[in-house]
Amino acid sequence: MNREESTIQKNVTKTVCYIVLILVTIMCLFWFYLLFVNASRSNAELSRGFTMLFSSHALENWNNLVHGTLPILYGLRNSVIISLLSAALSVYFSTMTAYAIHAYDFKLKKYIYAFILAVMMIPTQVTVLGFLQLIGKMKLDDSYIPLIVPAIAAPITFFYMKQYMDSTLSISLVEAARIDGAGEFKIFNTIVLPLMKPAVAVQAIFTFVSSWNNYFTPSLVLHTDKKKTLPILIAQLRAADWLKFDMGQVYMMIAFSIAPVIVVYLILSRYIVGGVSLGGVKE
Amino acid sequence: MEKQKNSKVVEYNRWGYIFLIPFMLVYTVFQLIPLFTTIYNSFFENYRVGLEQIGPNFIGLENYVTLFSTPDIWKYFGNTMIMWIMGFVPQILLSLLLGAWFTSPSLRLKGQQFFKTVIYLPNLIMASAFAMLFFTLFANEGPINSMLIGWGLMDAAEPYKWLSNTFSARALVAFMNFLMWFGNTTILLMSGMLGIDPSLYEAAEVDGATSNQIFYKITLPLLKPILIYVMITSLIGGLQMFDVPQILTNGTGDPTRNTMTLIMYLNKHLYSKNFGMGGALSVFLFVITAILSIMVFKFTNAGGKEKK
Numbered sequence: 200m201n202r203e204e205s206t207i208q209k210n211v212t213k214t215v216c217y218i219v220l221i222l223v224t225i226m227c228l229f230w231f232y233l234l235f236v237n238a239s240r241s242n243a244e245l246s247r248g249f250t251m252l253f254s255s256h257a258l259e260n261w262n263n264l265v266h267g268t269l270p271i272l273y274g275l276r277n278s279v280i281i282s283l284l285s286a287a288l289s290v291y292f293s294t295m296t297a298y299a300i301h302a303y304d305f306k307l308k309k310y311i312y313a314f315i316l317a318v319m320m321i322p323t324q325v326t327v328l329g330f331l332q333l334i335g336k337m338k339l340d341d342s343y344i345p346l347i348v349p350a351i352a353a354p355i356t357f358f359y360m361k362q363y364m365d366s367t368l369s370i371s372l373v374e375a376a377r378i379d380g381a382g383e384f385k386i387f388n389t390i391v392l393p394l395m396k397p398a399v400a401v402q403a404i405f406t407f408v409s410s411w412n413n414y415f416t417p418s419l420v421l422h423t424d425k426k427k428t429l430p431i432l433i434a435q436l437r438a439a440d441w442l443k444f445d446m447g448q449v450y451m452m453i454a455f456s457i458a459p460v461i462v463v464y465l466i467l468s469r470y471i472v473g474g475v476s477l478g479g480v481k482e
Numbered sequence: 483m484e485k486q487k488n489s490k491v492v493e494y495n496r497w498g499y500i501f502l503i504p505f506m507l508v509y510t511v512f513q514l515i516p517l518f519t520t521i522y523n524s525f526f527e528n529y530r531v532g533l534e535q536i537g538p539n540f541i542g543l544e545n546y547v548t549l550f551s552t553p554d555i556w557k558y559f560g561n562t563m564i565m566w567i568m569g570f571v572p573q574i575l576l577s578l579l580l581g582a583w584f585t586s587p588s589l590r591l592k593g594q595q596f597f598k599t600v601i602y603l604p605n606l607i608m609a610s611a612f613a614m615l616f617f618t619l620f621a622n623e624g625p626i627n628s629m630l631i632g633w634g635l636m637d638a639a640e641p642y643k644w645l646s647n648t649f650s651a652r653a654l655v656a657f658m659n660f661l662m663w664f665g666n667t668t669i670l671l672m673s674g675m676l677g678i679d680p681s682l683y684e685a686a687e688v689d690g691a692t693s694n695q696i697f698y699k700i701t702l703p704l705l706k707p708i709l710i711y712v713m714i715t716s717l718i719g720g721l722q723m724f725d726v727p728q729i730l731t732n733g734t735g736d737p738t739r740n741t742m743t744l745i746m747y748l749n750k751h752l753y754s755k756n757f758g759m760g761g762a763l764s765v766f767l768f769v770i771t772a773i774l775s776i777m778v779f780k781f782t783n784a785g786g787k788e789k790k
Contacts (some may be wrong), residue, residue, distance in 0.1 A: 209588065216583050216591055223580070224600045227661065231607075233625060234615055248628040296505040303498030311502060318513070320715075320775035322722050324745050325768040328523060328752060328760050329516030345512070352509035383497040412608040414725050415745070419752060430610040430725075437614055437729050449618055456611045464606055468599040475602065475669045 231461070238450040245446045260447040264455070267448060269432050270425055271455065277421075278411055278428045281343055285350035286407040290360075290399045291392075292351040297360035298391055302373060319354040323416060331419055341422045350410070356402050363398040401474030404467060408460055429456040517768070524761030530754065537758065545762035554747065555763070561652070561735070562743040565727070566720030568656035573664040574712070580664075581671035582697055587683065601665030609662065613729035616654055620644040645731070648740040655727050655741055659720075667712055674708035675701060710781045718774050721767060724749065 237245060241256040264271060300312050323330075334345045368391065376386045392399070414430035421427050427435075436444075436452055464471060524545055528538035549555055580601070584594055591597075604612070619626050622641050630636040644650045678701065686696050702709075724745040727735065733749070735742025744767060751760035 213589060213591070216589060220580075220583075220591075220593075220597050223576070224597065227600050227604055227665075230612075230615060230619065231603075233619060237618075237625065246623075249625045249632060292504045292508075295501050299498045299501035303495045303501075305495045305498040308498060311506075315505075316779075317775075318509075320718060320771060320778065321513070321517070321768070322718070322771060323513075324722055324724070324748065325764045325771065326513055326516040326520055327748075328757060328764050329519035330512065331752065332519060332523075332757070333512075333516055349508060349512040352505045352513065357505070377494070383494065383500075387501070408606050412606075412610070414608075414610045414728075415749070419749075430608055433608070433610045433614050434729055437617065437732050446618065449614075453611045453615050453618075457607050460606050460608070461603070464603060465599075468602075469595070471606075472595075472598050472602055472669060475666060 231457075234450060234454055234457075238447070238454040240447055240450075242445045242447050245450075256447060257451070260445070260451040261455075263445060264448045264451050269436065269452070270427070271429070271432060271452065273425045274427055274429045274432045275455075277343075277426060278430075281346050281417075281428060282407045282410040284343075284347045285410040286403045288347065289350040289353045289356050289406040290403045293353050293356035293402065294360050294392060294395055294399065295387065296357050297364055298387055300361060301364045301368065302370060302391075315354050315357060319358060327416060327419065330416075334420065340420065341426060342420075343426070345420055346410075346413075346417055350406065353406065356406060359402055360395065360398055363395065368394060397470070398474075400467075401470055404463065404471055405474070408463075411460060432456075520761050520764045520768075522761075523757045524765050526758050526761075528758045529756035541758070545758045546765075549759060549762045549766065555744075555766075557739065558735075558742050558744050558747045561740060562721060562723055565652050565656045565659070565723065565741065565743070566717065568652060569659035569663070570713070570716055570720065573660045573667055573716075574709070576664050577667040577671050578702075580668045581675050582701060584668075585672055585675040586693070587680070588693070598665070598669065601668060603665070604662045605666050607662070609658075609725035610729045612658060612662070613726045616658060617645070617730050620654060646737050648737050651731070651737055651741050655723075655730060658726050658730075659723070663716065663719075667716070670712055671705065671708065674705050678704050707781055711778060714774050714778045714781070718771055718778075721745075721770060 232251075236251060236253055238260060239257040240250075240254040241259065244250075244254055244256070296315075300308060300315075330345070331340075334340055334342075339345050372390060372394075373386055376390055381389070412430065413428075414434065417428050418431050418434065421431060433452065433456060436449060523538075525540060525542060526538040527536060527541045527544070529536050580597075583589055583591060584598075618624055621627075622643055626644075627636060627641040631638045631641070636642060642650070644654060682700055682704075683696060686700060691699070722745055723743045727741045727743055728746055728749070731741055733746065735746055744763070748760060748763050748767070751757075751763060
């Protein structure tokens with residue numbers, strides 16, 4: 200009898216759990232569902248009020264958006280270039296930095312490692328003033344270089360790579376390659392980097408996404424319309440007298456800027472979610 | 483022979499420095515030098531009035547005096563903290579609940595991968611696009627109000643003005659932050675919970691402890707280091723709050739600057755090229771962040787066993 204009671208209780212608890220989880224799922228997805236529904240509706244339909252059903256004006260909104268005043272195709276191109284290059288540089292050089300600390304013994308190693316860990320938490324916002332003055336002096340204002348090159352020095356990505364190496368990369372492999380006469384740089388590129396593939400993939404995605412979503416620094420660096428990235432264009436959309444806008448276009452613009460990340464995420468979610476719990480340190 | 487081997491090892495180890503060059507060079511140029519010039523700037527009077535450039539003139543600590551004696555900074559500091567707390571409290575509660583459920587050996591919930599994927603999704607969404615979306619959805623004549631009117635929860639003649647009301651405007655910012663971060667926190671707490679020795683749970687169950695007792699007496703105390711870590715890192719992130727309130731309010735921090743955060747204030751100084759005050763504000767933020775970071779290190783080292 201006691202046992203029966205506890206089974207019933209367990210089933211009740213489970214049901215409650217599933218109901219809460221479903222509500223949480225709705226809370227997470229509702230906004231995006233509504234976004235994609237609204238992106239498919241015409242301005243006239245939107246002004247008539249709320250609905251959960253898709254309409255048929257997505258293509259029309261898209262055409263209006265592309266031929267409108269915001270240079271969104273340039274925005275897409277700029278966002279892709281900056282994010283891809285940032286991700287590539289960040290993972291390659293962070294792995295290299297982690298490998299330097301992991302595989303070699305040298306006098307300053309302890310201090311450099313401590314230094315990188317210490318600066319890990321410094322937000323870019325607090326140095327951005329000096330950063331803007333500096334790139335002004337270097338004549339790099341309104342250029343992509345200050346948005347891409349700093350990705351080489353990414354303490355958080357470095358830390359993740361270091362953790363991953365500690366748990367997977369054995370020095371004996373490197374030593375074996377040395378006996379075969381391979382150079383250190385070659386060993387790094389042909390042996391270490393391929394072994395780091397899972398970590399590289401996870402961090403490449405994270406760096407790509409955070410660069411794609413970044414609004415603060417690009418908005419201070421880029422001034423020419425055709426050089427601007429998608430988040431800056433979103434801010435311009437917000438700053439414009441938005442009531443005059445075709446709301447279908449506004450929703451389409453938002454959908455357009457977040458859709459690539461959603462697609463990539465849905466394909467790779469298993470690795471991304473796994474990567475979060477592995478890494479620990481992320482803001 | 484021995485000597486030769488040693489010199490070879492030393493030669494290898496030289497590569498440690500070589501591989502560190504790109505990081506150190508780029509970090510020095512794009513982070514370290516800007517940090518020092520930011521601090522340097524904070525001691526100068528350097529701003530623009532219309533087309534006229536004032537300074538740079540050395541004025542010592544005057545920028546700091548101005549910064550801390552005007553009520554603005556305290557107001558924005560308060561706003562930032564209030565919106566952070568409004569988002570963080572529900573975030574940590576829901577994360578604890580979901581984490582406990584997902585890791586509970588007696589519940590064995592199905593579809594975990596699906597739920598984890600869903601709750602982590604908002605974290606990857608472009609914050610500025612998300613804020614723009616909420617701006618349109620919660621507009622006076624927007625879909626949310628029209629939905630509430632449709633359900634008879636709101637008077638059609640007087641739609642609720644979400645963004646003109648201090649509480650609801652702050653709540654929207656907090657809610658978006660909550661939505662973007664609770665999945666991340668849940669996954670972090672789960673890895674902490676999975677690290678707890680299962681024999682402790684078994685022993686407690688044998689002793690007849692209820693699942694509530696197990697949660698409060700075992701899970702929560704053992705989770706303390708990771709909870710503190712989550713809280714302080716979230717606070718550091720909270721101090722950087724910018725994209726969401728900036729886009730939601732178009733940079734005004736309305737109503738009556740009650741959603742204006744510290745970084746929005748910094749952004750204003752940067753746009754108006756008031757480098758002296760901007761520098762002082764940056765140094766202030768840097769000092770707070772540094773103190774919080776030191777606390778993170780203290781706790782994670784004291785945590786010892788905590789897996790990261």
